[in-house]
Amino acid sequence: MSFLRLIFVNLSRHRVRSMIGSAGIAFGVAAMLTVLSIVLGAIGMFERILSSDSHYLVFEKNVSDLFFSSVPQEAVDSIRGMDMVDAAYPLLFGIVSSEDTPVITCFGVSSMDPRLDKAEWLVGDRDSFGKLNKTIYLGSRAAEFAEVELGDEIPIGKNVLVVGGILKMENGFENGGVFMPLKLAQEFFRKEGYSSIVAIKLKDTSTGSAFKEKVEADNPDLMALANEEFSQSYSQFKILSATAWGVGVCAFLLGGMSVANTMLMAVFGRIREIAVLRVCGFSRIQVGMMIVGESLLLACVGAVAGLLIGYLGLRVMQGLPQLNGYVKPVFDLWILTGVAGVAFLTSIAGACYPAWRAMKIQPAEALRYE
Amino acid sequence: MSRNHIGAGLPIITAKGVYKSFDDGKIEVLKDVTLDIRQGEIAALWGASGSGKTTLLYIMGALDIPNYGSVSVAGLNPSSEMERLALRRKKVGFVFQLHNLIPDLTLRENCMVTCVATGGDSRQYRQRFDELSKELGIDHRRDRRIQELSGGERQRVALCRALMHRPDVILADEPTGSLDEKSGKLVFTLLKDLARKEGTTVVMATHERRFSQACDRIFHVRDGKVSELGIQ
Numbered sequence: 001m002s003f004l005r006l007i008f009v010n011l012s013r014h015r016v017r018s019m020i021g022s023a024g025i026a027f028g029v030a031a032m033l034t035v036l037s038i039v040l041g042a043i044g045m046f047e048r049i050l051s052s053d054s055h056y057l058v059f060e061k062n063v064s065d066l067f068f069s070s071v072p073q074e075a076v077d078s079i080r081g082m083d084m085v086d087a088a089y090p091l092l093f094g095i096v097s098s099e100d101t102p103v104i105t106c107f108g109v110s111s112m113d114p115r116l117d118k119a120e121w122l123v124g125d126r127d128s129f130g131k132l133n134k135t136i137y138l139g140s141r142a143a144e145f146a147e148v149e150l151g152d153e154i155p156i157g158k159n160v161l162v163v164g165g166i167l168k169m170e171n172g173f174e175n176g177g178v179f180m181p182l183k184l185a186q187e188f189f190r191k192e193g194y195s196s197i198v199a200i201k202l203k204d205t206s207t208g209s210a211f212k213e214k215v216e217a218d219n220p221d222l223m224a225l226a227n228e229e230f231s232q233s234y235s236q237f238k239i240l241s242a243t244a245w246g247v248g249v250c251a252f253l254l255g256g257m258s259v260a261n262t263m264l265m266a267v268f269g270r271i272r273e274i275a276v277l278r279v280c281g282f283s284r285i286q287v288g289m290m291i292v293g294e295s296l297l298l299a300c301v302g303a304v305a306g307l308l309i310g311y312l313g314l315r316v317m318q319g320l321p322q323l324n325g326y327v328k329p330v331f332d333l334w335i336l337t338g339v340a341g342v343a344f345l346t347s348i349a350g351a352c353y354p355a356w357r358a359m360k361i362q363p364a365e366a367l368r369y370e
Numbered sequence: 371m372s373r374n375h376i377g378a379g380l381p382i383i384t385a386k387g388v389y390k391s392f393d394d395g396k397i398e399v400l401k402d403v404t405l406d407i408r409q410g411e412i413a414a415l416w417g418a419s420g421s422g423k424t425t426l427l428y429i430m431g432a433l434d435i436p437n438y439g440s441v442s443v444a445g446l447n448p449s450s451e452m453e454r455l456a457l458r459r460k461k462v463g464f465v466f467q468l469h470n471l472i473p474d475l476t477l478r479e480n481c482m483v484t485c486v487a488t489g490g491d492s493r494q495y496r497q498r499f500d501e502l503s504k505e506l507g508i509d510h511r512r513d514r515r516i517q518e519l520s521g522g523e524r525q526r527v528a529l530c531r532a533l534m535h536r537p538d539v540i541l542a543d544e545p546t547g548s549l550d551e552k553s554g555k556l557v558f559t560l561l562k563d564l565a566r567k568e569g570t571t572v573v574m575a576t577h578e579r580r581f582s583q584a585c586d587r588i589f590h591v592r593d594g595k596v597s598e599l600g601i602q
Contacts, residue, residue, distance in 0.1 A: 003486055005479070006472075013474045276470040279433065280531070281459035281487030284451070364434040367466065368424065 022302035024258025029306025032248030039244035054199035090195035108185020124165020130181035135164035139175035259350030275366035291355040299347030388439035414582035417591035423575035463532030467544035522553030
């Protein structure tokens with residue numbers, strides 16, 4: 001007979017009640033894991049779009065979203081001409097719509113952009129990119145949605161453009177997007193002579209600081225950030241990440257309330273029994289630890305079940321054709337530790353009040369009146 | 371598990387001027403109770419329901435605190451929660467009218483609860499359980515759950531649990547009250563015999579005259595006042 005056995009027996013006596021308590025934690029864990037995994041996966045995908053084969057990103061200072069950033073062509077040319085720069089790839093972001101798809105991300109890229117080389121060209125000719133008039137190139141998912149093939153005409157906004165190729169990219173966002181030659185994109189979005197960002201590949205990464213200083217000195221309206229710095233400081237990523245954690249924590253709060261309710265019912269249903277334990281020599285602290293221990297055991301079972309549910313849910317979402325490529329689950333140690341930590345804290349918090357009530361039980365009163 | 375033997379014949383429980391009331395003094399339960407119970411005695415607190423027997427027993431076992439007066443048990447006069455806990459852990463064992471066992475634990479596990487509470491040597495406690503369960507005739511059912519036992523067996527388990535930590539004093543609150551005549555007699559005999567064998571003092575609250583008359587001393591409890599009826 002041990003303290004743990006006592007905890008286990010107490011929970012197993014009311015299996016349905018215990019399962020409901022664990023289910024609260026399980027759904028909290030599953031929700032947090034799913035939301036975090038999807039959002040952080042999406043952020044990762046977007047980071048890879050920005051930093052394809054590059055070390056630094058140059059964009060307009062003080063813009064809330066890269067879609068609003070404007071980097072003039074002269075600046076691109078000047079940066080490209082710097083000794084320490086190996087290559088500079090301007091990229092213009094925009095949102096376009098077609099008949100059945102109201103929102104399609106558009107990537108205006110130069111013909112030298114490395115992502116075109118990395119892509120698997122399902123149909124169309126890589127070398128034709130940027131050489132044909134009014135011709136666009138679709139990611140494979142975008143082509144599926146629009147049900148178009150090579151040479152088909154597709155209405156984009158007020159224009160009708162020709163499909164010059166279909167590309168399969170590694171990235172879900174890119175697969176669902178439209179690639180336009182930079183010049184065509186600039187005309188389409190009425191941003192002639194501008195791009196949203198410039199991805200910079202340096203000859204020697206140790207010259208990064210010098211590069212940043214020079215770019216910002218020569219172009220006071222622009223800023224240059226290393227890819228990692230950008231990921232950490234970009235407000236949209238921060239907002240998304242904070243939102244994901246916030247939603248997850250809210251889910252956990254509901255789980256915590258479920259644990260608190262379960263444990264409170266367990267305490268009120270066992271007042272006499274707790275009194276007898278006190279009579280047998282249990283201290284108030286031991287009684288409190290027993291209730292917290294029961295709560296932790298519920299949380300452990302719930303966390304394992306929740307991780308399993310979350311993992312299976314994400315796998316199912318990955319398999320859905322509608323979400324294909326958009327969901328890229330991230331199961332890193334940071335997320336798993338965070339989820340386990342929040343489960344632990346939630347169960348402790350949920351057990352505090354019931355444990356306090358249990359500790360306050362007066363054996364004589366409980367035995368006399370219960 | 372060592373036993374603090376106090377010389378036979380010396381008082382092991384001393385109550386002096388104990389007064390207890392509830393509801394801000396509106397309900398007076400014990401009024402100026404003074405008594406001595408000596409080491410090894412089997413004493414009955416005899417009286418009708420509501421006379422104050424249980425309250426006196428709870429005060430002796432440090433489950434309740436008197437408004438005035440003092441109670442000393444086995445040399446301890448607890449004034450703090452820690453001292454009261456120490457008294458319950460080392461000096462006294464309780465038996466209640468309702469067995470108050472944990473239903474989903476086995477017979478043995480219920481008795482080992484005291485070991486969990488005190489953090490004692492589980493090997494020694496197991497050995498102690500083996501001895502007691504044999505003497506009480508419940509050793510063949512040691513791995514049965516409480517729901518599977520009869521009322522008399524349950525009360526014997528409660529007795530076993532109370533004796534596990536070798537207390538100086540057993541405080542029994544109507545231990546035969548919920549049993550039929552035969553089982554009640556058996557439990558009372560076992561309690562008495564074990565107490566005699568181990569030199570344990572027993573204070574038993576009862577309303578049954580026949581059991582009180584089988585005790586060494588009878589304290590009549592009536593309207594919160596206690597008077598001794600005489601040594602047998």
